[in-house]
Amino acid sequence: MNLRNCLLALVLALILPTLTACTEAPITGRSQFIMVSDASMLSASQESYAEFLETNELSDNTEQTAVVKRIGKDIQNAVETWAQDTGQTDLLENYEWEFNLVQSDQVNAWCMPGGKIVVYTGMFPVAETEAGLATIMGHEVAHAIARHGAEQVTSNMVVGAGGALLAAAFNDDEPGDPNSTDGGYSDEQIAMISYGILTQVGLLLPHSRTQEREADHLGLIYMAMAGYNPEKAPELWQRMADRGKSSSGLLKSFETILSTHPTNEERIINLRDLAPDAMRYYRNAPTRHEDKKLPLTPEQTAETEPADAQTPEPQT
Ligand SMILES: [Zn+2]
Numbered sequence: 408m409n410l411r412n413c414l415l416a417l418v419l420a421l422i423l424p425t426l427t428a429c430t431e432a433p434i435t436g437r438s439q440f441i442m443v444s445d446a447s448m449l450s451a452s453q454e455s456y457a458e459f460l461e462t463n464e465l466s467d468n469t470e471q472t473a474v475v476k477r478i479g480k481d482i483q484n485a486v487e488t489w490a491q492d493t494g495q496t497d498l499l500e501n502y503e504w505e506f507n508l509v510q511s512d513q514v515n516a517w518c519m520p521g522g523k524i525v526v527y528t529g530m531f532p533v534a535e536t537e538a539g540l541a542t543i544m545g546h547e548v549a550h551a552i553a554r555h556g557a558e559q560v561t562s563n564m565v566v567g568a569g570g571a572l573l574a575a576a577f578n579d580d581e582p583g584d585p586n587s588t589d590g591g592y593s594d595e596q597i598a599m600i601s602y603g604i605l606t607q608v609g610l611l612l613p614h615s616r617t618q619e620r621e622a623d624h625l626g627l628i629y630m631a632m633a634g635y636n637p638e639k640a641p642e643l644w645q646r647m648a649d650r651g652k653s654s655s656g657l658l659k660s661f662e663t664i665l666s667t668h669p670t671n672e673e674r675i676i677n678l679r680d681l682a683p684d685a686m687r688y689y690r691n692a693p694t695r696h697e698d699k700k701l702p703l704t705p706e707q708t709a710e711t712e713p714a715d716a717q718t719p720e721p722q723t
Contacts, residue, residue, distance in 0.1 A: 479506030
């Protein structure tokens, strides 16, 4: 085996993005390394979005669907105006915005490159109010505008290239001894497993954590520009945190280390720090919306009630 080559591949894969950053994320100005063209990201996302909508059920709740589309449109208009005012219309070139509500109990929402957004009905009881939903949708729009998808594809390409180099370096390796204490893995297999763990913890995870924080930051500004009160955003993440409290301490700390998302507590602190700046955009918004409660189904309303009200403690 050639240890030097394998270390070189690892080091290259880990430091390349910081050395060759060539674009900047909007507003935050963070350096980004992107090797994938917008055109290829947009056409791939259009296809996947259409396929997703074909194979998943749209919500038949017209009232909730209308709220998702209205808040989405408000955020779209706000970012388009901002792009125009700041001479950055190229950022949104070829975007074809779409906002859909999909029937699913998952507490989830996402945005594909090019402005293709999905909110799951399971998000409604947690979002609770229009500002709550705008927090989530602003965050998703921010992922798309800051090109986080293309950045992730680039990271995967770099990691993939590092892995290929590593495999080539071990090409002439002898197969492992099945009776040995390492369980019969060859040196190559062990090196690839270590490489996988190292790149996951060292490159991909911090990257997506940075992206999450950036999406929180930009999302807060986008919701504010669209006239939704950014001071309400920490309350949304507090409700998310309350939901997650059921997992055990050990599981939680492990999730915090390996999770691609910052903890809800971290998010709440960051958002509180950023709220005063976002309020400037809110005060300048053409319309400031009253924070109305979202329309909920009876099942969703039951979900918002405290857990002990739903399942009374057994009397002993
Ligand atoms: Zn996110």
